[in-house]
Each structure stands twice: as C-alpha cells, then as structure tokens.
Amino acid sequence: MNELLSRHTTFRIGGPAAALFTADSRENLKRVLAFARVNRIAWKVIGAGSNLLVSDQGFPGIVIKLGAGFAAVDWEKSAVHVGAGVPLAGLVDESAARELTGLEFLWGIPGTLGGSVKTNAGAFGRCIGDQVVEARVASAEGKETTLRREDLKFGYRRSDLPGDAVVTDVTLSCRKSKPDDILRRIEECRQQRLATQPKGASAGCFFRNPRGQAAGRLIDQAGMKGRRIGDAVVSDRHANFILNQGRAQFSDVYQLMELIKLEVEKKFGVVLEEETEILAEGIADAR
Numbered sequence: 131m132n133e134l135l136s137r138h139t140t141f142r143i144g145g146p147a148a149a150l151f152t153a154d155s156r157e158n159l160k161r162v163l164a165f166a167r168v169n170r171i172a173w174k175v176i177g178a179g180s181n182l183l184v185s186d187q188g189f190p191g192i193v194i195k196l197g198a199g200f201a202a203v204d205w206e207k208s209a210v211h212v213g214a215g216v217p218l219a220g221l222v223d224e225s226a227a228r229e230l231t232g233l234e235f236l237w238g239i240p241g242t243l244g245g246s247v248k249t250n251a252g253a254f255g256r257c258i259g260d261q262v263v264e265a266r267v268a269s270a271e272g273k274e275t276t277l278r279r280e281d282l283k284f285g286y287r288r289s290d291l292p293g294d295a296v297v298t299d300v301t302l303s304c305r306k307s308k309p310d311d312i313l314r315r316i317e318e319c320r321q322q323r324l325a326t327q328p329k330g331a332s333a334g335c336f337f338r339n340p341r342g343q344a345a346g347r348l349i350d351q352a353g354m355k356g357r358r359i360g361d362a363v364v365s366d367r368h369a370n371f372i373l374n375q376g377r378a379q380f381s382d383v384y385q386l387m388e389l390i391k392l393e394v395e396k397k398f399g400v401v402l403e404e405e406t407e408i409l410a411e412g413i414a415d416a417r
C-alpha cells in the first residue's frame with residue numbers, strides 16, 4: 131500500500147499509488163482487473179515506467195506491474211514470443227546471441243515489451259511496430275484477444291491499443307543473419323546513443339518531433355539548454371531530455387516543460403507536444 135511510484139519510474143518522480151499489484155499470472159491479472167471493475171477503482175498498468183511523468187500526489191488507484199508469469203521468451207527460427215513484462219535490453223542481446231536480426235535498433239531503450247508496444251517505441255528510423263506480428267491482450271473485463279499488427283495501427287510513438295487493454299504477450303518477427311552484421315548494427319546504435327544521450331534520471335526524449343523537425347534542435351535554438359527549475363534541468367547534451375538531477379518534483383518538470391513550450395512557440399511558432407506521458411489528476415492525456 132502507498133508504494134512510491136518514484137521507485138518505479140526512470141524519472142524517479144511520483145507519489146504513492148493507492149496500491150501496487152504485481153500480477154504473476156494471467157489468472158492473477160484477470161482477478162485484479164475484475165476487482166478494480168467491481169469496486170470501481172481506477173487502475174493503470176506500467177512497465178519500466180520509462181515513459182512516464184507521475185505527479186507527486188501519485189495515483190489514486192491500483193498500479194499493475196507484470197511479474198513472473200509474463201517473463202517468458204520463446205525463440206523460433208523467424209519469430210520470438212515474448213511476455214509483455216520482459217525488458218527490451220535482454221531481448222536484443224539474446225537475439226544477437228542467436229544470430230537473429232530485426233531487433234538491434236531497440237538497443238538502449240529501457241522499456242518492457244508491453245510499454246513499447248503501447249508507445250510504438252523506436253529509434254534510428256525503425257519502430258517496434260515494424261516487427262510486431264501480433265500481440266495478445268486482456269481487456270478490463272478479462273477477455274483475451276489477439277490483435278494483429280494491422281489492428282494495432284502503429285504510428286509515430288503511438289498505437290491503437292485500446293485504453294483498457296493490457297498487453298500480455300507479443301510475437302515479433304526476426305530472421306537469421308550474420309553475427310558480425312548484427313553486432314555491428316548494435317554497436318552503431320550503442321555509439322550513437324553514447325554520443326548523443328545524457329546520463330541520469332529522465333524519461334528519454336520529452337517531446338515528440340514535429341513533422342520534419344527535431345524537437346531537440348528547436349529547444350536548443352530557443353536557448354533552453356541548461357535551464358533549470360529546482361532539480362529539473364534541460365540537458366546540455368541533448369535538449370529534448372529533461373533530467374532529474376536530484377530531488378526534482380513533478381511541478382519542477384512540469385513548469386520546465388511549460389517554459390520550453392512557451393519559448394519554442396515564441397521563437398518558431400511551433401507547439402511542441404509531449405512524448406512522455408503525464409500521469410496526474412486533472413491533467414488530461416489524450417492516450
């Protein structure tokens with residue numbers, strides 16, 4: 131009870147959830163969803179919390195994480211079936227060890243399969259939606275269905291996953307390739323991330339790239355690099371990263387976000403949209 135969500139987000143920000151429940155099996159998951167439904171309690175499923183900014187008031191409902199029963203990885207010749215709680219990191223390394231290509235671009239994205247399908251995580255011009263064959267989901271009513279890639283209608287950092295659906299398993303396509311080529315591609319991703327991304331607590335790129343433009347460049351040219359509110363700072367290295375350099379509160383990041391949007395709009399007439407999902411009462415999020 132009252133588990134701090136700052137312990138479950140890469141930003142290390144977020145007050146308590148009324149309850150945090152780790153579902154260790156499908157049955158378990160169905161039971162908690164039924165409990166929430168019958169008792170009219172709000173719920174939210176999270177993965178690694180790497181795309182979330184959570185308010186200091188926390189979440190007045192049940193935060194659900196996927197545990198042991200959603201950690202299986204089953205490799206085939208040209209596909210892998212993965213539990214939605216599996217972190218991307220290990221998956222990429224394992225695919226390389228098995229001489230399978232298709233997942234290299236995911237290297238360095240700190241999410242889980244479930245969160246990555248929801249957000250259609252991607253990098254270097256590729257996204258996970260390109261590799262998804264199908265995803266198995268459970269609805270709030272506990273009904274299980276299989277959604278194919280076409281059903282999920284992946285777009286730029288979004289999918290059509292219904293708001294009340296929990297991804298439980300995902301099938302990704304991959305194919306045999308030369309180990310040297312796979313390792314070279316992973317190394318390229320690694321080098322690019324090392325060269326461009328700051329270290330420290332964040333949720334990755336905070337804003338979506340406006341069509342044909344890089345949000346980071348606009349923020350940089352608006353003179354925002356290094357701007358600070360409390361312990362929230364616009365990274366000097368990559369202006370689209372807001373870092374929590376200590377004890378940043380939700381309000382510090384939120385105010386800094388508003389300031390960035392204001393300055394970018396003033397200078398370029400472009401209204402930036404958040405890529406990081408904001409979980410806070412009274413702040414509507416379209417997702």
Ligand SMILES: Cc1cc2nc3c(=O)[nH]c(=O)nc-3n(C[C@H](O)[C@H](O)[C@H](O)COP(=O)(O)OP(=O)(O)OC[C@H]3O[C@@H](n4cnc5c(N)ncnc54)[C@H](O)[C@@H]3O)c2cc1C
Pocket residue numbers: 140174175176177178179180181182196214215238239240241242243244245246247248249250251252253287295296297298332333334335407417
């Ligand atoms: C250092 C850093 C670098 C990053 N780089 C990238 C990058 O290159 N590209 C990129 O796209 N993103 C990047 N991100 C953002 C983030 O890692 C991705 O969006 C990631 O896919 C989110 O996965 P998650 O498991 O952490 O999801 P969370 O942040 O926990 O949740 C995100 C959303 O997914 C939903 N969700 C989570 N699990 C499930 C599930 N099982 N079923 C249904 N919905 C679910 C949540 O409710 C929420 O709406 C980066 C973040 C950091 C901190």
